[in-house]
Amino acid sequence: SLRQERNGEAAVREAYDLLEKAGNFDNLRIAAGTKEGKARGPIFMDSDVYKWLEAAAFEYGRKPSDDLLEMQREVTALVASAQADDGYLDSVQQIEGGREGRYTNLPWSHEMYCAGHLFQAAVAQLRATGDTGLLDVAIRLADHLDATFGPGKRQDIDGHPVVEMGLVELYRATGERRYLDLAAHFVDARGRGYTKSQGKEETYFSDRVPVREQTTVEGHAVRAVYLGAGAADVALELNDAALLEALETQFASMMASKAFITGGLGQRWDWEAFGDPYELPTDRGYAESCAAIGGVQWAWRLLLATGKPVYADAIERFLYNAFLPGVSLSGTEYFYVNPLQMRADAHADENRSPAHGRRGWFDCACCPPNIMRTFASLDAYLATSTADGLQLHQFATGSFESEKGSVSVTTRYPWEGSIGIEVTESTGEWTLSVRVPIWSDHSTLTVNGEVVDVTPGEYARLTRDWKVGDTVVLELDMTVHLYAADARIDASRGQVAVERGPLVYALEHVDQEAPEVDDVLFGLDEEIGVVERPELLDGIVTLELHGETPSTHTATAWPYQRVDSAASGVGYPGANHDAEPQDPAPVTLTAIPYYAWANREIGPMRVWIPTN
Amino acid sequence: SLRQERNGEAAVREAYDLLEKAGNFDNLRIAAGTKEGKARGPIFMDSDVYKWLEAAAFEYGRKPSDDLLEMQREVTALVASAQADDGYLDSVQQIEGGREGRYTNLPWSHEMYCAGHLFQAAVAQLRATGDTGLLDVAIRLADHLDATFGPGKRQDIDGHPVVEMGLVELYRATGERRYLDLAAHFVDARGRGYTKSQGKEETYFSDRVPVREQTTVEGHAVRAVYLGAGAADVALELNDAALLEALETQFASMMASKAFITGGLGQRWDWEAFGDPYELPTDRGYAESCAAIGGVQWAWRLLLATGKPVYADAIERFLYNAFLPGVSLSGTEYFYVNPLQMRADAHADENRSPAHGRRGWFDCACCPPNIMRTFASLDAYLATSTADGLQLHQFATGSFESEKGSVSVTTRYPWEGSIGIEVTESTGEWTLSVRVPIWSDHSTLTVNGEVVDVTPGEYARLTRDWKVGDTVVLELDMTVHLYAADARIDASRGQVAVERGPLVYALEHVDQEAPEVDDVLFGLDEEIGVVERPELLDGIVTLELHGETPSTHTATAWPYQRVDSAASGVGYPGANHDAEPQDPAPVTLTAIPYYAWANREIGPMRVWIPTN
Incomplete structure (x- = not known):
């Protein structure tokens, strides 16, 4: 690669x-x-x-x-x-x-x-x-x-x-x-x-x-x-x-x-x-x-x-x-x-x-x-071989060999969910095992166009008399999903993380129109856009999230405010405690794969996004 | 003390x-x-x-x-x-x-x-x-x-x-x-x-x-x-x-x-x-x-x-x-x-x-x-004196002297909000300054029974020809208040802290009927009980909060669960990932002043309490 x-x-x-x-x-x-x-x-x-x-x-x-x-x-x-x-x-x-x-x-x-x-x-x-x-x-x-x-x-x-x-x-x-x-x-x-x-x-x-x-x-x-x-x-x-x-x-x-x-x-x-x-x-x-x-x-x-x-x-x-x-x-x-x-x-x-x-x-x-x-x-x-065949654990374009047979894999993973596998050598009957990731709810796998049932979080074990030129296609479910943390992980409470395929996404400041990455609320019920960006960061898929800038954040001198009466902030002299609360405003947020952050101007970033 | x-x-x-x-x-x-x-x-x-x-x-x-x-x-x-x-x-x-x-x-x-x-x-x-x-x-x-x-x-x-x-x-x-x-x-x-x-x-x-x-x-x-x-x-x-x-x-x-x-x-x-x-x-x-x-x-x-x-x-x-x-x-x-x-x-x-x-x-x-x-x-x-009088900054029973005059203070603060002040010496006209805490919304101050207007977060400056035996009574507002953190304090998001008077409260495990302090949700709209406990921890006031044990917490093998479909947990072998989610159950929580924790059996404690 x-x-x-x-x-x-x-x-x-x-x-x-x-x-x-x-x-x-x-x-x-x-x-x-x-x-x-x-x-x-x-x-x-x-x-x-x-x-x-x-x-x-x-x-x-x-x-x-x-x-x-x-x-x-x-x-x-x-x-x-x-x-x-x-x-x-x-x-x-x-x-x-x-x-x-x-x-x-x-x-x-x-x-x-x-x-x-x-x-x-x-x-x-x-x-x-x-x-x-x-x-x-x-x-x-x-x-x-x-x-x-x-x-x-x-x-x-x-x-x-x-x-x-x-x-x-x-x-x-x-x-x-x-x-x-x-x-x-x-x-x-x-x-x-x-x-x-x-x-x-x-x-x-x-x-x-x-x-x-x-x-x-x-x-x-x-x-x-x-x-x-x-x-x-x-x-x-x-x-x-x-x-x-x-x-x-x-x-x-x-x-x-x-x-x-x-x-x-x-x-x-x-x-x-x-x-x-x-x-x-x-x-x-x-x-x-x-x-x-x-x-x-x-x-x-x-x-x-x-x-x-x-x-x-x-x-x-x-x-x-x-x-x-x-x-x-x-x-x-x-x-x-x-x-x-x-x-x-x-x-x-x-x-x-x-x-x-x-x-x-x-x-x-x-x-x-x-x-x-x-x-x-x-x-x-990526792969292992055993006496009875070949096991594909991770997905990448390349050739994989075993004593029983070999395959060639073609894929644009992790950007696309399609994994094409072609048998390039075979000695007869053997088992090709292909991992179906736990996160892929609705995967389809075909062998020479014929559908085989698969289960997420298990290996599809395909045992047959493989011929050179046989093709296996695994289509993974690249639906964007939101994740919430266990209630005991206080640091991520009230926030969601976004994943697509195997990738965890993050908001990085340089991609946002919002004033601060620290200062947004994600709209849980909004549609999420999926955008191919071949020119960005060596080519990535970005996600477009919809949210708003929050009204809860005001520049107070004491950052702990009454839930029961908003007004009474402790005033420490010198701090900007008279700042007006902002009105919430809709904002579109661009998420990039977390691994790609900090390749441009360094600045605020977050994986966990507060929700409304 | x-x-x-x-x-x-x-x-x-x-x-x-x-x-x-x-x-x-x-x-x-x-x-x-x-x-x-x-x-x-x-x-x-x-x-x-x-x-x-x-x-x-x-x-x-x-x-x-x-x-x-x-x-x-x-x-x-x-x-x-x-x-x-x-x-x-x-x-x-x-x-x-x-x-x-x-x-x-x-x-x-x-x-x-x-x-x-x-x-x-x-x-x-x-x-x-x-x-x-x-x-x-x-x-x-x-x-x-x-x-x-x-x-x-x-x-x-x-x-x-x-x-x-x-x-x-x-x-x-x-x-x-x-x-x-x-x-x-x-x-x-x-x-x-x-x-x-x-x-x-x-x-x-x-x-x-x-x-x-x-x-x-x-x-x-x-x-x-x-x-x-x-x-x-x-x-x-x-x-x-x-x-x-x-x-x-x-x-x-x-x-x-x-x-x-x-x-x-x-x-x-x-x-x-x-x-x-x-x-x-x-x-x-x-x-x-x-x-x-x-x-x-x-x-x-x-x-x-x-x-x-x-x-x-x-x-x-x-x-x-x-x-x-x-x-x-x-x-x-x-x-x-x-x-x-x-x-x-x-x-x-x-x-x-x-x-x-x-x-x-x-x-x-x-x-x-x-x-x-x-x-x-x-x-x-506790107090300072200047050429024009005496300033009371903190509240405790005791005697406080200045060149112009002296007072004796009697109070059960911080358990009660009543501060009694009696002039014990006086040289004539001078200023007695008494801090009215920022957190006391509705304070009343009387001088010899006569009400004087005061403002929270300021000193009440009482200038008069003080006589021995004059009495000042400050009644502070001991209403229990809930506080939420600024949106940028992610660690306290979705949680409230409880204060009464000058004291921040905490939940300590030994006082709870709930199975785990880590595992409760506080009911924001419930009444909070105030209980004198003279026998407990040298005598404190406890707060009775009403909440529930949460349903969000299940013993999963991977603690990040989909917001959009609850079921698909990643199963790591060896972990208790088949545990049934608990049904939420009402629970009464006892909060003690934070300073008093860890004086009994050491165990879980939290100041910030998740809210429903």
Whole structure:
């Protein structure tokens, strides 16, 4: 897709320079002894290099090119040069902490976090390029970890999960069972008091409750969802039904009470954390881009483990509405946080504030390379194959192959609901499974023009003797729908959100004739217009909503007014408390897909729209 | 009052032991060289000692006792022993940073913050006890500051204001003009780039915009309001109308868009900061107890400078609804933060979480001694005297004196609206001013039985030849009122808050017959019952509200449901998504004053109640 092209052509290649500039490569050089100096950046600097290597590998797999292969080999050699003789690797720790400092501050040191990202990158490189350079480094480091941690060895855990996913990937690539066992050990070692023993607040680290006993998600959101994903990998490989059930319960709790309608995860700015159930502030929702990516990874593994279509529905929501807003249309500027609202006069008080728009990089640069690797590997989330056929989970134009048969998909999704599928190879009888999204009430599916009954929220399972040229057409119901939040989500009370197809919409100030986006009421009973705008924001469908500017909003000095007698405002001197109430006036509001906001002049935006 | 008694008898005396236990006194001993060891606690540990000394002085002034005087003298001697030869004093800095480390990290070091609290305590001690022990220490430190900072000397500022208030107090007590000039310098030195030059985010430190150019409050809430109060002291003493006007504008902006209905200040947990206009989350509002105290101090100085009754109204709101909830009825347990809502299943993930209830002390113990000194000095906010008479700003039983005349006040306020005032001394003609609160629509005032017209939100100014035994009776309108928030305060949309007299009310779980406080709808048109409950929570008036349990709330797996077709919930496995919607049922809700919550079993609470 266009967005993947820009990710590959611009973002991944520019990031090479950005990592050089931020000092990530220098840290590795200093650790290797080829350069003098102090470590720069946060303690997890190596992980950004690994995420970039993973992105570069996926991008090479998507679209091979010599320059990208050359870059990877150069950086891989740099990583290998920094590795200690005994396999240990963490440049910042090697520079600042020395040999005796290893693994002495695991709640914060991110040593295994970096290792996990290295393992993921190494396997991606192996699969995409056939190179084993990074894999060799990964194996030596994994062996070092395995020699240090586990039953009968040290029981400590890393404060930031991801090593679990990395170890399982490494197991899959190498067949080395010890790596899987170590991942399983790390999953079960959580919630046993390690971070508390180090004087830390255990909730933050997903270390308060053993994974198998936990019923929700809590603490730092990225940590929590990475742990869920890694534990799901373990459950999948070990066929561990009890663990899988616990993870499904946690995921369900998250979606039922701790996710924004965008799928954004992580409710609190402070500590980048999950909050209490139904604490879902529109304005200060954190919804970190990395948490959305972790949500995709967790849901994907639960989909693989269970085959339940609800996880594919969740992935779609995460991708379009929680991951995609994290990056500009140009592919090179990023949001760290993705709130559902920005008011007039919002003040950008720090690097990651939405009020200054997306940024090219961050001091804590976890999000940019995470977005790059996700873009470059998006294709992998679209379809799967099994012994009995092919499963289409997400909709995009492209070719999908399995041992039993292959198809070609043509669609203008998500703008249009028509998905055309043509069989391009077939070995006889097999099953083509196509997800019918939960939101599509009235879908029609035809096979060679013949109607087949389908149910929203399930896979249409089409088993037949497929012939090359057979066509399947799925027509999804793109009716615009309004959504209201559970009564306990106070922040969204009295408001509606608007969705069309898989997209959550938003009002952005630049599209409105109304004076302020903060200052409108939506008319619930009005018709909603659907407008193709090929010239706008790379081509989108906008929605035309009808409403009015409110009369309830007057510029009072004290913003709490009597319901029983409107007049008596407390007058604080200096405030404009004599302003006349406005008369309500009809207004037409233009909504754009939420992911596309903040690509023009930055200003007020809201997903939830007050209703009359 | 009872609450002041408990503060004096229990809290102030227990705090002496708590300061010993937390290491505050040991830090001073180590700095004095009479003990060996490392500094304990945060860098501003001395300030807690000074706030306690100030509380002890006020308490001694309120109710003299030998043991309290002895404690003060002992701690004063300890403070004096820690002071360096040249007048410098900051025990943590002296222990950890040495001589060359002085004033080298002013954004974070809190050296002048501690000094400011020392100055306030020294003046309080002088006034209450006549002792000059602490004053001598204060003068030497103030001279050291004056020799170091100011025009032609260092231009740097402390990251945390309070030294401005302290220096002006010291000027008032000593008449030493240099202290006032230095305070004025520190006010005008802000917003000139110092903290930015130190690599810090200047918004947090109220250092982004010069004080005279600032139009709102931003950054760390306590810093912002302490700065406002200190600048108001400077404006008052220098008769600086331009500065005063800027401060009134800032205060008005704060009250118009950044204050909770309780008067709680500071909207964000992260960085304990003010947020954007109308960002006023009920659940995660920070509303730090110290910020409420700073709000009182700021409003008090603006009241003294302008005589405008609106500042007395603000002080009343802060005291009853933002300060008072910060401490238990017992006087010895504290809330650091005071949100307006706690939902079911709220999780206490750190020391200052409301979910575990009030605590006896904190690692960052700014709030407890701040509350103590405020309780002990509350009497000072009740009334003022001028050359032409006596002004009653707040209502409490007691005696109030001025040169022209004295009165005795008898009232059961805030439970009853009747304020009885009797003249006990008089020199002839003078003016007795009595505030008529902004919220009291239909007040009656009589002088010796004769009705005088009064206007809510103004002072009744009664000028006459007062005789001993003259009686004034003010009958305030205690009608219960409902309040709705400005349309831009999304967090309170579709909800009402309930007030009676000066008190904001709340629903606390333990008083309800409804299954969940999170789960009720208030009937707007129903009668509200007013019930005296002398046995409950030290004696309160409760309100009986009529409502229903809602039908909108069903336990769905995805909490966002279609407005246009109720049935289609996304089903996440593991969640209770088959739960039947409840039928709405009538329910009677009992509201208590917000300040009194969390004195029984901790659980859900809400100030804002959804309406039908």
